[in-house]
Amino acid sequence: MWNVTEADVDAIAMGAGILGTGGGGNPYLGGLRMKQVLRQGHNVQIIQLEELADDAAVCEVGWMGAPTVGVEKLPNGLESQHVIAALEAYIGKTIDAIGCAEVGGSNSMAPLEAGAVTGKPVIDGDAMGRAFPEMQMSTLFINGVDCSPSAMVDEKGNCIVFGTMITAHAFEKFARDLCVQMGCTSLIAGPAMSGAEVKAHSVPRTLTLARDIGNAVLNARARKSPFVDAVLKVTGGKEIFAGKLIDVQRRTVAGFARGSMLVEGLGDFRGEFMHIAFQNENLVAWKGDRDTRDEVVASVPDLICMMESDTGEPITTEQLRYGLRVNILAIPCTDKFRTEPALKVVGPAAFGYPEVVFQPLPKTPGQGIE
Amino acid sequence: MWNVTEADVDAIAMGAGILGTGGGGNPYLGGLRMKQVLRQGHNVQIIQLEELADDAAVCEVGWMGAPTVGVEKLPNGLESQHVIAALEAYIGKTIDAIGCAEVGGSNSMAPLEAGAVTGKPVIDGDAMGRAFPEMQMSTLFINGVDCSPSAMVDEKGNCIVFGTMITAHAFEKFARDLCVQMGCTSLIAGPAMSGAEVKAHSVPRTLTLARDIGNAVLNARARKSPFVDAVLKVTGGKEIFAGKLIDVQRRTVAGFARGSMLVEGLGDFRGEFMHIAFQNENLVAWKGDRDTRDEVVASVPDLICMMESDTGEPITTEQLRYGLRVNILAIPCTDKFRTEPALKVVGPAAFGYPEVVFQPLPKTPGQGIE
Numbered sequence: 001m002w003n004v005t006e007a008d009v010d011a012i013a014m015g016a017g018i019l020g021t022g023g024g025g026n027p028y029l030g031g032l033r034m035k036q037v038l039r040q041g042h043n044v045q046i047i048q049l050e051e052l053a054d055d056a057a058v059c060e061v062g063w064m065g066a067p068t069v070g071v072e073k074l075p076n077g078l079e080s081q082h083v084i085a086a087l088e089a090y091i092g093k094t095i096d097a098i099g100c101a102e103v104g105g106s107n108s109m110a111p112l113e114a115g116a117v118t119g120k121p122v123i124d125g126d127a128m129g130r131a132f133p134e135m136q137m138s139t140l141f142i143n144g145v146d147c148s149p150s151a152m153v154d155e156k157g158n159c160i161v162f163g164t165m166i167t168a169h170a171f172e173k174f175a176r177d178l179c180v181q182m183g184c185t186s187l188i189a190g191p192a193m194s195g196a197e198v199k200a201h202s203v204p205r206t207l208t209l210a211r212d213i214g215n216a217v218l219n220a221r222a223r224k225s226p227f228v229d230a231v232l233k234v235t236g237g238k239e240i241f242a243g244k245l246i247d248v249q250r251r252t253v254a255g256f257a258r259g260s261m262l263v264e265g266l267g268d269f270r271g272e273f274m275h276i277a278f279q280n281e282n283l284v285a286w287k288g289d290r291d292t293r294d295e296v297v298a299s300v301p302d303l304i305c306m307m308e309s310d311t312g313e314p315i316t317t318e319q320l321r322y323g324l325r326v327n328i329l330a331i332p333c334t335d336k337f338r339t340e341p342a343l344k345v346v347g348p349a350a351f352g353y354p355e356v357v358f359q360p361l362p363k364t365p366g367q368g369i370e
Numbered sequence: 371m372w373n374v375t376e377a378d379v380d381a382i383a384m385g386a387g388i389l390g391t392g393g394g395g396n397p398y399l400g401g402l403r404m405k406q407v408l409r410q411g412h413n414v415q416i417i418q419l420e421e422l423a424d425d426a427a428v429c430e431v432g433w434m435g436a437p438t439v440g441v442e443k444l445p446n447g448l449e450s451q452h453v454i455a456a457l458e459a460y461i462g463k464t465i466d467a468i469g470c471a472e473v474g475g476s477n478s479m480a481p482l483e484a485g486a487v488t489g490k491p492v493i494d495g496d497a498m499g500r501a502f503p504e505m506q507m508s509t510l511f512i513n514g515v516d517c518s519p520s521a522m523v524d525e526k527g528n529c530i531v532f533g534t535m536i537t538a539h540a541f542e543k544f545a546r547d548l549c550v551q552m553g554c555t556s557l558i559a560g561p562a563m564s565g566a567e568v569k570a571h572s573v574p575r576t577l578t579l580a581r582d583i584g585n586a587v588l589n590a591r592a593r594k595s596p597f598v599d600a601v602l603k604v605t606g607g608k609e610i611f612a613g614k615l616i617d618v619q620r621r622t623v624a625g626f627a628r629g630s631m632l633v634e635g636l637g638d639f640r641g642e643f644m645h646i647a648f649q650n651e652n653l654v655a656w657k658g659d660r661d662t663r664d665e666v667v668a669s670v671p672d673l674i675c676m677m678e679s680d681t682g683e684p685i686t687t688e689q690l691r692y693g694l695r696v697n698i699l700a701i702p703c704t705d706k707f708r709t710e711p712a713l714k715v716v717g718p719a720a721f722g723y724p725e726v727v728f729q730p731l732p733k734t735p736g737q738g739i740e
Contacts, residue, residue, distance in 0.1 A: 082534075086533040086534070089460055089461075089533070090459055090460050090531060090533075092459065092462065148529075151533065153534075156536055156540075158535055158536055158544065159518075159532075159534040159535075160530060160531065160532055160533060160544065161460060161530065161533050162530055163459070163521065163529035163530060163531050164456070164523075164527060164528060165528055165529075166526055166527045166528055170526075173551055174530065174548060174551055177547055178548065181547050
């Protein structure tokens with residue numbers, strides 16, 4: 001159990017930005033909001049999965065939407081209370097603890113802010129160990145946890161409860177559509193789950209991991225030592241490319257930022273090119289020529305993370321622009337996503353790349369995402 | 371107070387079809403379902419507004435969607451229980467009585483079926499005194515009744531609760547979008563209202579009126595006397611045209627059946643033409659030439675009703691086809707729609723006809739829609 005400090009917020013925002021693999025919303029804005037909440041005298045306690053009672057009432061809290069919109073349309077600050085109260089009204093009981101849907105990006109901050117303003121503890125773990133663009137891509141839902149009831153609000157005060165959803169895919173479809181109608185950003189609380197369900201299927205200790213990754217980068221930056229090495233040490237990942245962004249194709253479609261980028265190698269990678277396709281998050285990285293994608297180097301569900309070469313700042317896909325210098329890291333995902341049923345939901349084919357075969361990155365036990 | 375019989379179902383289906391002004395869903399299918407429910411031993415009590423306690427918990431029950439889809443995609447029969455239970459779970463109390471959102475078309479049957487299967491009484495009145503294509507077009511919402519909380523289900527088992535909607539327009543927008551995602555038909559229960567609100571703003575006795583209109587047609591048919599005269603006597607309306615459909619333009623857009631038709635005069639109207647524009651319901655009727663719309667004869671919110679000339683059957687816009695012989699009646703709408711604030715929501719301009727000035731049909735006190 002630990003209490004979140006302002007320094008933790010900076011570290012988690014940094015680490016969650018990296019684990020966001022380009023998506024999950026901008027952790028900078030979420031971090032600013034969280035620090036403001038702490039300065040208002042709120043406090044939030046992080047508890048371990050083991051500390052959760054089996055019959056506790058738990059819900060995740062997280063943002064849905066297009067990151068390109070999320071950086072411009074700000075919340076009103078009351079969304080957390082509103083959405084949790086609506087869910088509690090529907091289930092007729094009080095939520096005991098708040099879970100994290102995806103540790104990546106601003107969705108690491110959403111449960112912290114919700115926990116702080118409602119006085120509820122937040123669970124150290126999440127349902128992705130990264131960020132993913134669609135809700136069914138969750139270790140909980142893949143393992144049969146019901147995605148309803150859930151609640152969703154916008155910054156204007158509209159609130160919707162998903163009482164019964166027959167599949168996680170239906171939930172994603174309905175919620176995504178409403179999210180677009182709500183102006184492409186909405187806050188979701190849900191599903192209402194038991195402590196037992198959360199303990200059985202979450203990726204454990206990912207808030208701590210995000211904090212450790214963030215601290216590794218911040219400490220390396222302070223010591224002017226290489227931040228890439230520091231991140232690789234904590235995550236068990238590997239550097240797959242470094243270079244300069246020379247092309248970005250991006251469009252906002254049905255609430256998503258979709259596109260691809262081309263990176264020209266620098267340093268050890270001079271003369272090489274890397275193509276990366278994304279849908280909010282980075283999906284597949286190919287080495288190849290300027291015009292050809294020759295070899296898959298990493299793919300979902302493993303993490304493809306980009307950091308700005310000067311500062312170590314994580315780069316989200318809405319920030320991509322010509323000329324950015326980047327280091328690209330691949331980090332092994334949770335074992336819970338490496339099963340055959342999970343790969344049907346989060347593997348390359350689920351994102352429209354049936355020709356890409358997922359080659360799991362080697363993993364060191366006790367290191368990185370569990 | 372009266373109990374609905376199978377004969378009442380036939381009469382209400384007929385009368386509600388006429389009051390549906392072309393929309394509101396096919397009353398034939400709703401009537402078949404209602405008779406099946408009665409044969410299963412269910413019973414439904416119709417109560418007057420005056421019998422309702424001010425603090426009673428009331429909700430309307432009605433279908434949303436495109437009639438063109440509603441005639442093909444059948445309900446599973448459990449929607450009423452599901453949607454009312456979801457609303458009750460959210461508000462944390464039991465619904466005491468069921469209201470009718472629109473007496474037109476199948477939405478006259480929806481509350482009867484819901485009342486029968488849940489054992490709750492149904493109020494003799496509605497919020498339109500006709501059918502209208504969008505939810506904000508309600509005497510309740512126009513007079514400031516909150517459109518939330520409401521619940522909505524599909525035939526697959528999905529259920530959504532609209533906890534807080536900041537405007538009736540937002541409710542319409544979110545619900546319409548979800549309805550399209552649900553496959554263009556959904557059942558709504560809501561809003562949860564007090565008896566006092568319902569009593570203050572409903573159009574009274576419209577279920578009885580629908581039954582009386584239906585009986586007038588059925589009795590005229592049995593006696594082989596003119597059904598048009600019988601309907602005019604009960605409704606205080608007038609016959610504005612009779613002829614043969616010679617052109618129909620129709621498309622399903624964003625969950626609506628939109629289009630226009632051209633009728634060539636027969637009998638007293640030989641040599642004349644009538645153009646009618648519709649959006650689920652008939653909106654504006656013009657007399658004119660084959661190619662020109664010269665003079666507005668009737669328009670929303672007054673009712674433009676079409677009946678098949680041989681049988682007196684009401685014709686819904688999804689049934690329109692070349693060669694149909696029709697009588698076209700105009701019926702004065704409720705006074706509650708003839709105020710300036712109401713006309714902003716239900717007048718011709720609200721449907722995209724700003725050039726049409728609403729000319730209220732003359733009304734006989736004590737006759738027709740109150």
